[in-house]
Every structure is written in C-alpha cells, then in structure tokens.
Amino acid sequence: MAYLDHAAATPLRPVAREAWLAAVELVGNPSSLHSEGRAARRVVEENRERFGASLQVPPSAIVFTSGGTESDNIGVLGTFRARRRDDAGRRVVVASAVEHKAVAEAVDALIAEGAEAATLGVAADGVVDPAAVKALLAARAEEVALVAVMGANNEVGAVQPVAELAGICADFGVPLHVDAVQCVGAVPVDLEHATTTAISGHKVGGPAGVGALVVRPGALVTPLVYGGGHEGGLRAGTLNAPGIAGMAAAVERAVAEQDAHAQRLAALRDELVAGIVASVPDVTVNSRPSGHPGIANITFAGCEGDSLMLLLDAAGVSVSTGSACTVGIPQPSHVLTAMGASRRAARGALRFSFGWTSSPQDVADCLAVLPDVVGRARRAGLLERGES
Ligand code: PLP
Numbered sequence: 001m002a003y004l005d006h007a008a009a010t011p012l013r014p015v016a017r018e019a020w021l022a023a024v025e026l027v028g029n030p031s032s033l034h035s036e037g038r039a040a041r042r043v044v045e046e047n048r049e050r051f052g053a054s055l056q057v058p059p060s061a062i063v064f065t066s067g068g069t070e071s072d073n074i075g076v077l078g079t080f081r082a083r084r085r086d087d088a089g090r091r092v093v094v095a096s097a098v099e100h101k102a103v104a105e106a107v108d109a110l111i112a113e114g115a116e117a118a119t120l121g122v123a124a125d126g127v128v129d130p131a132a133v134k135a136l137l138a139a140r141a142e143e144v145a146l147v148a149v150m151g152a153n154n155e156v157g158a159v160q161p162v163a164e165l166a167g168i169c170a171d172f173g174v175p176l177h178v179d180a181v182q183c184v185g186a187v188p189v190d191l192e193h194a195t196t197t198a199i200s201g202h203k204v205g206g207p208a209g210v211g212a213l214v215v216r217p218g219a220l221v222t223p224l225v226y227g228g229g230h231e232g233g234l235r236a237g238t239l240n241a242p243g244i245a246g247m248a249a250a251v252e253r254a255v256a257e258q259d260a261h262a263q264r265l266a267a268l269r270d271e272l273v274a275g276i277v278a279s280v281p282d283v284t285v286n287s288r289p290s291g292h293p294g295i296a297n298i299t300f301a302g303c304e305g306d307s308l309m310l311l312l313d314a315a316g317v318s319v320s321t322g323s324a325c326t327v328g329i330p331q332p333s334h335v336l337t338a339m340g341a342s343r344r345a346a347r348g349a350l351r352f353s354f355g356w357t358s359s360p361q362d363v364a365d366c367l368a369v370l371p372d373v374v375g376r377a378r379r380a381g382l383l384e385r386g387e388s
Pocket of ligand 1: 007008066067068069070072100102150152153154179181182200201202211
C-alpha cells in the first residue's frame with residue numbers, strides 16, 4: 001500500500017491530534033463572555049499567537065476560515081469588491097493560468113459581476129514571468145483591482161517568484177493574493193509582502209475544515225459572509241476552536257521541520273521519478289526538481305489518467321490526476337495545457353505527492369506495480385480505439 005496523494009490531504013500529525021483533542025470537549029462559544037466562552041476564546045487566541053509566531057506574521061493579521069478554498073475566495077472576491085467599491089474603474093483581475101479552482105472559479109464569478117480577467121501565461125516549467133506582470137501593470141495598473149499568483153502549484157509543483165511579484169505589485173500599488181496552500185512546511189513563502197495569503201489546515205497535517213487568510217494590515221478586503229462581526233468583521237461565524245488548535249500545532253511542527261522535510265521529500269520524489277523513467281517507456285516528466293519537493297507529475301503517453309489512477313488504486317497505490325470530469329467526460333488539466341501540453345497528453349498525467357508520513361517503501365511499492373499497470377492501461381486504450 002502506498003499513499004501518494006499528500007497534496008490532496010496529508011495525515012493528521014500527532015501534535016495536531018493532541019491539540020485538537022485537548023480543545024474538542026470545550027463547551028464554550030469563543031464569542032460568549034462567561035467563563036466557558038472565555039476558555040474557548042483563550043484557545044483561539046493562544047493558537048492565533050502560535051500560528052502567527054510560526055509564520056512570522058502578527059496575530060492580528062490572521063483571519064481563521066474553513067479552509068484554503070474559503071481563504072482564496074475572501075482574498076480574491078473580497079479584495080476585488082473592496083477595491084472596486086472604492087474606485088469603479090478598477091475592474092481588472094489578473095491571475096495566473098495555473099491557479100487552483102478556488103482562485104480560478106472566484107475569478108469566473110467576478111467576470112459574471114462585470115470584471116475583466118487578464119490571464120498570466122506560464123512557461124513550459126509552469127512559472128509566471130515577472131516581466132509580463134510588470135508590463136501589464138505598467139500599462140494598466142490604474143484599472144487593476146488585484147493580482148493573484150499561487151506560491152506552489154498543486155498539480156506540477158511549480159514554485160512562483162512570489163517575493164519578486166510582490167515587489168512589482170507594491171511598486172504599482174496593486175494588491176497581491178497568494179495561494180500558499182501547498183507551501184507551508186515545504187516551500188518558503190513570503191507572507192510579509194503578499195497582501196492576502198491563503199493557508200489550509202489539512203495540507204500540513206492539521207484537521208480538515210479549517211484554514212486561514214493572512215491579511216496585511218491596511219489591506220482593503222470586504223467580507224463574503226456576514227453576521228456577528230467575528231475575525232475583525234472579515235469572516236462571520238462561530239470559530240472552530242479545536243480545528244484552529246490542531247492547525248496551529250501542525251503548522252508549528254511543519255515550519256520547524258521544513259528544511260529537513262523538504263530535503264527528505266525531494267529525495268523520495270527524485271527516486272520515484274528516476275524509477276518511473278527507467279521502468280516505463282514513453283513518459284514525460286512535467287514537474288521540475290526546482291519545484292515543490294513533494295510533487296511529481298508525469299504524463300504516460302497513450303493512457304487516460306483517470307483509468308490509470310483507478311488501476312493503481314486497485315493495486316494499493318493512491319495518486320491523483322489533474323484532470324476533472326465534466327459531465328462524465330475527462331477534461332485535460334488546465335495547468336498542463338497552460339504549460340504547453342496537448343489536450344491528449346494532459347489527459348494522461350498523474351500526480352504523485354509525498355508528505356510527512358512518506359517513506360522509501362512508498363516509492364518501492366509504487367514502482368513495483370506501475371509498469372504493469374501502465375502496460376494494461378495502454379493495451380486497454382488501444383483496444384478501445386480499435387488499434388489492436
Ligand atoms: N489551493 C490549492 C493550491 C490547493 O491545492 C487546494 C486544495 O487542494 C486548495 C486551494 C483548497 O484548499 P481546501 O481543500 O482547504 O479548501
């Protein structure tokens with residue numbers, strides 16, 4: 001058995017479980033003023049400090065949310081709406097072509113509200129060119145409400161030059177939203193300079209259903225959810241105190257171990273990629289050694305990624321595809337097509353991702369079954385197309 005889908009969700013870390021359990025029996029609502037409420041509030045605020053200290057951001061900059069998707073939505077929709085309310089001429093939202101759907105579909109929602117989207121293309125390595133951002137802002141900064149570029153891509157691991165982009169955006173007075181969901185504990189991310197940064201609990205070994213948006217002081221952001229004025233008025237709703245405690249513990253551990261962890265993951269990733277290239281013909285490696293240390297992405301010519309993923313699952317290996325089915329029809333990954341892959345090739349890609357519980361045994365288990373599985377998938381593909 002090999003679990004190679006840590007970029008989708010990584011197991012709960014023992015420290016996170018302990019912190020979550022210690023808070024889960026609390027009865028108080030953190031907004032109540034009686035002693036039970038104050039006890040719950042204490043858990044939230046102590047963990048806000050802990051989370052902030054781990055990521056080197058002031059506790060007051062942290063808005064707790066239900067996860068990465070909500071954080072991205074507040075960062076993109078909330079920033080756009082606040083800026084446009086201030087200046088109706090700011091109707092352009094700039095986002096990279098490889099954003100997660102949590103950002104990409106928020107941009108689509110803004111288009112329906114009358115926004116104009118400007119998409120930043122990427123090179124074959126999945127990375128945005130800062131010069132393109134600079135040229136776009138030089139021409140249109142007055143119209144741009146925000147720029148959104150992710151820290152590390154969830155499908156191919158491409159790491160974006162966030163610090164440089166933040167500098168360019170700051171020079172033009174344009175806010176930058178960074179989706180750092182795949183970064184924490186794996187890829188250094190410049191939280192200080194982005195205007196808003198999205199983080200998710202279950203990608204770092206915390207519980208699912210909790211996340212955070214780090215909002216730089218002075219940033220203009222409107223809430224998406226109203227009622228109660230929680231989190232500085234930016235995100236109403238009773239706080240998930242145990243989830244926050246679990247996430248803060250996980251983030252603290254992940255950040256403390258980041259360097260050693262990244263080295264260990266990169267070694268596993270490189271071993272897997274080398275093993276696949278050596279044992280399976282006709283593959284294209286879409287990820288780069290310079291990318292996220294725990295993410296490998298490979299196209300298997302002549303295969304459907306979804307079939308391959310299901311065959312691997314039956315063989316005890318869990319991976320994922322970048323593609324998504326729309327009304328039952330497999331769609332190619334928008335990330336791979338943005339990087340220049342053909343639609344056909346993009347449908348034959350798999351993501352293998354490592355995390356804190358990964359071991360060399362996972363690599364060995366995957367390599368033990370993959371050549372046979374790919375061979376079967378290719379033969380099935382040929383049969384379906386009537387080529388055999
Ligand atoms: N952004 C990226 C880059 C992701 O990989 C994910 C999840 O896969 C999300 C956002 C959404 O995070 P969550 O699952 O916490 O809603």
